[in-house]
Amino acid sequence: MTSLRRVLVALALGAAQAFVRPAHRFAVSRRAAMPALRMSLAGTTPLKVAIVGATGAVGQEIIGVLEKRGFPVAGSPTLFGSKGGKTVQTGQWGALTTEAFSVEATKGYDVVFLAASGDFAIKYAREIGAGLSENGVVVDNSSALRYDDDVPLVVPEVNGQLCKGAKVVANPNCTTAIALMALYPLFLAFGLKKVIVSTYQAASGAGAAGMAELKEGIANAVQKDSRNLEEDGRFGATPIANSEFAHPLAFNVIPHIDKFQANGYTKEEMKVTWECRKMLGFSPIPSDQDTGLEPKVSCTAVRIPTLRAHSEAITIETEKPVTVEAARAALTGFPGLAIADDTANNLYPMPITSTGNYDVEVGRIRQSEVFENGLDFFICGDQLLRGAALNAVLVAEKARSFA
Amino acid sequence: MTSLRRVLVALALGAAQAFVRPAHRFAVSRRAAMPALRMSLAGTTPLKVAIVGATGAVGQEIIGVLEKRGFPVAGSPTLFGSKGGKTVQTGQWGALTTEAFSVEATKGYDVVFLAASGDFAIKYAREIGAGLSENGVVVDNSSALRYDDDVPLVVPEVNGQLCKGAKVVANPNCTTAIALMALYPLFLAFGLKKVIVSTYQAASGAGAAGMAELKEGIANAVQKDSRNLEEDGRFGATPIANSEFAHPLAFNVIPHIDKFQANGYTKEEMKVTWECRKMLGFSPIPSDQDTGLEPKVSCTAVRIPTLRAHSEAITIETEKPVTVEAARAALTGFPGLAIADDTANNLYPMPITSTGNYDVEVGRIRQSEVFENGLDFFICGDQLLRGAALNAVLVAEKARSFA
Numbered sequence: 001m002t003s004l005r006r007v008l009v010a011l012a013l014g015a016a017q018a019f020v021r022p023a024h025r026f027a028v029s030r031r032a033a034m035p036a037l038r039m040s041l042a043g044t045t046p047l048k049v050a051i052v053g054a055t056g057a058v059g060q061e062i063i064g065v066l067e068k069r070g071f072p073v074a075g076s077p078t079l080f081g082s083k084g085g086k087t088v089q090t091g092q093w094g095a096l097t098t099e100a101f102s103v104e105a106t107k108g109y110d111v112v113f114l115a116a117s118g119d120f121a122i123k124y125a126r127e128i129g130a131g132l133s134e135n136g137v138v139v140d141n142s143s144a145l146r147y148d149d150d151v152p153l154v155v156p157e158v159n160g161q162l163c164k165g166a167k168v169v170a171n172p173n174c175t176t177a178i179a180l181m182a183l184y185p186l187f188l189a190f191g192l193k194k195v196i197v198s199t200y201q202a203a204s205g206a207g208a209a210g211m212a213e214l215k216e217g218i219a220n221a222v223q224k225d226s227r228n229l230e231e232d233g234r235f236g237a238t239p240i241a242n243s244e245f246a247h248p249l250a251f252n253v254i255p256h257i258d259k260f261q262a263n264g265y266t267k268e269e270m271k272v273t274w275e276c277r278k279m280l281g282f283s284p285i286p287s288d289q290d291t292g293l294e295p296k297v298s299c300t301a302v303r304i305p306t307l308r309a310h311s312e313a314i315t316i317e318t319e320k321p322v323t324v325e326a327a328r329a330a331l332t333g334f335p336g337l338a339i340a341d342d343t344a345n346n347l348y349p350m351p352i353t354s355t356g357n358y359d360v361e362v363g364r365i366r367q368s369e370v371f372e373n374g375l376d377f378f379i380c381g382d383q384l385l386r387g388a389a390l391n392a393v394l395v396a397e398k399a400r401s402f403a
Numbered sequence: 404m405t406s407l408r409r410v411l412v413a414l415a416l417g418a419a420q421a422f423v424r425p426a427h428r429f430a431v432s433r434r435a436a437m438p439a440l441r442m443s444l445a446g447t448t449p450l451k452v453a454i455v456g457a458t459g460a461v462g463q464e465i466i467g468v469l470e471k472r473g474f475p476v477a478g479s480p481t482l483f484g485s486k487g488g489k490t491v492q493t494g495q496w497g498a499l500t501t502e503a504f505s506v507e508a509t510k511g512y513d514v515v516f517l518a519a520s521g522d523f524a525i526k527y528a529r530e531i532g533a534g535l536s537e538n539g540v541v542v543d544n545s546s547a548l549r550y551d552d553d554v555p556l557v558v559p560e561v562n563g564q565l566c567k568g569a570k571v572v573a574n575p576n577c578t579t580a581i582a583l584m585a586l587y588p589l590f591l592a593f594g595l596k597k598v599i600v601s602t603y604q605a606a607s608g609a610g611a612a613g614m615a616e617l618k619e620g621i622a623n624a625v626q627k628d629s630r631n632l633e634e635d636g637r638f639g640a641t642p643i644a645n646s647e648f649a650h651p652l653a654f655n656v657i658p659h660i661d662k663f664q665a666n667g668y669t670k671e672e673m674k675v676t677w678e679c680r681k682m683l684g685f686s687p688i689p690s691d692q693d694t695g696l697e698p699k700v701s702c703t704a705v706r707i708p709t710l711r712a713h714s715e716a717i718t719i720e721t722e723k724p725v726t727v728e729a730a731r732a733a734l735t736g737f738p739g740l741a742i743a744d745d746t747a748n749n750l751y752p753m754p755i756t757s758t759g760n761y762d763v764e765v766g767r768i769r770q771s772e773v774f775e776n777g778l779d780f781f782i783c784g785d786q787l788l789r790g791a792a793l794n795a796v797l798v799a800e801k802a803r804s805f806a
Contacts, residue, residue, distance in 0.1 A: 195773070218621060222625045255766075263769065273772060298773045300601075300779055302714070305654070307654055315703075324667065346659065350650060351654065351655050366668055368701060370700070370701045
């Protein structure tokens with residue numbers, strides 16, 4: 001028997017054991033951006049809302065999510081920009097003008113979203129929180145406070161109860177928030193010993209300027225003589241200068257997001273490790289008291305030339321035995337997660353289906369080839385929504401639901 | 404001590420232990436396409452060479468590699484196309500005209516490259532091999548014969564000795580060939596228990612038509628009104644129709660290459676598993692006699708919008724303890740491999756540096772966060788060169804070196 005035949009026999013045997021997959025059950029929704037999660041504040045008293053950094057990519061998305069979810073805003077949201085006096089067009093509230101930020105100006109507010117720098121958060125977040133209304137909350141999108149013991153790090157569907165009574169809540173790293181949507185239900189059902197993540201991250205992770213740089217690089221390449229393609233593998237001979245990314249991103253892959261750390265990992269990669277651990281209930285870095293039962297998490301973070309949805313290939317080793325069917329059962333119905341796993345119909349998570357949607361898509365669920373108890377799967381989520389603005393608004397809703 | 408401070412302390416301790424990295428030593432070569440490996444046939448009698456499928460992407464690259472390496476071709480190579488009578492422009496041999504293929508026409512040849520289908524290889528490869536000159540060899544780029552016991556599967560730097568006396572040699576899958584360049588020296592030095600691969604594969608894996616479809620999709624997107632970007636995350640509203648890929652590839656990520664198998668993996672993913680195992684000296688699929696010492700290999704194969712270099716994020720568990728320094732020492736000097744691992748200077752493997760080069764780049768070498776003995780690293784190689792044409796020509800050189 002040749003090796004080829006043995007392979008074919010093995011595949012045929014596998015086919016006989018294939019699980020039954022009703023195609024409609026796992027079909028991902030193709031709907032346009034619609035609320036995937038119940039609005040918990042409908043009918044409550046309107047809230048005083050402010051957004052710091054309202055003109056950036058995340059700030060803009062927060063405005064959009066507030067509108068689309070019908071968040072009960074008193075009047076219109078107050079927008080703070082890096083400078084005051086800039087006009088922001090909104091759907092629900094017409095043209096709004098940004099104001100220059102001061103802590104004083106946020107006094108008595110119910111919800112303040114920070115879409116600003118880590119330095120800004122360190123300097124002002126707790127002070128803003130102290131001046132808010134009785135049940136007011138600051139939701140910070142920076143990474144500066146995420147590992148502080150007194151600041152909960154929250155994906156509402158995972159650990160939303162931590163919002164109760166918090167004056168400042170940290171919004172997680174985009175890659176981590178997207179990964180957690182699938183990891184958490186699997187953690188609950190099977191336990192997690194090892195998590196290995198390889199990311200496919202969009203330009204939007206570097207904000208509006210990153211998206212613009214990719215678009216400019218792509219447009220420049222197309223405009224140049226494409227005959228060079230056969231010789232150098234790129235459209236055009238000379239890429240545009242890069243400033244947002246470490247190298248030109250068009251037609252490239254850059255395994256470098258955020259700064260390199262002493263251990264050779266980037267800060268983006270370590271954020272995934274630290275934040276997954278914290279949100280699963282462990283200390284961000286392994287403590288001296290690690291019993292060996294704590295999940296080990298590793299990430300390779302890679303920028304690719306897409307615009308605003310992050311994809312992730314994830315391999316896990318579970319504590320308990322797991323099958324593909326049991327994993328599907330554990331993932332099905334988890335709020336904010338859509339199962340896109342019908343390979344017979346070429347259905348799996350992709351940026352072109354998850355962009356603009358609130359749900360994170362999970363698919364390509366397979367039994368691990370390397371772990372006795374383990375899975376491989378693939379996820380994709382809108383970086384600016386689940387990875388930032390949607391999660392921030394859901395945090396605000398959750399925090400206010402305890403008021 | 405807050406969690407943040409503990410993280411910072413841990414990083415500072417890590418910094419003190421950081422290895423010394425002379426930047427020049429690990430700087431990847433920036434040279435344009437040049438021979439990376441010694442030409443072993445220089446000065447030998449010219450050989451009768453034929454290429455079947457000469458007008459495809461791989462066939463074209465084979466012609467280029469033969470020229471650039473100064474392969475001793477008697478007269479000019481004979482080109483067989485799907486139809487005869489097509490003109491192919493070459494540098495060294497001017498305009499050549501394709502002929503219609505027949506086994507008869509290859510009789511007495513010394514080297515025949517097959518850049519055709521698996522069905523073609525099954526039908527003709529052994530018959531062509533039987534009619535060649537005494538030390539003649541057929542190098543087949545398809546996957547059809549790779550798992551047959553009587554056909555060696557060869558990356559010359561890894562297991563080139565298997566070419567000796569072979570009438571038909573199989574060229575491996577592109578992703579596998581690129582991965583093996585880094586995996587093999589690590590296997591020799593530390594042993595491999597587990598290999599987990601996530602790929603970032605270029606359009607060229609789907610041939611010239613795949614590259615054209617990506618170019619057309621990108622150009623179409625740029626030409627459309629880019630104001631839609633803010634709403635749907637793509638340039639332009641309507642992607643072009645796709646035929647080479649399962650979905651539009653421009654600004655997208657498609658976790659689907661080749662056909663889905665009964666176990667949920669794609670054939671591309673299983674090729675990586677089977678071919679890594681075979682080239683490391685094990686049966687392609689685990690045998691009943693697996694002692695538990697055989698390496699387990701798993702892959703998630705993903706198409707991204709780049710043109711012709713494949714990247715791969717690889718996590719390994721080794722049998723023996725391994726450090727980053729020891730890994731670098733094991734990788735340094737391996738022929739066909741360039742260490743691109745100087746993060747202080749933003750140097751790591753990327754398509755824009757590896758495209759057109761013979762060497763596979765390896766970098767981002769890190770101690771594993773999940774395995775006690777293990778590493779993470781990132782590689783990038785030209786899919787049409789190491790992944791196909793270069794490897795095929797090197798196989799022919801190796802096979803003829805035994806003549």
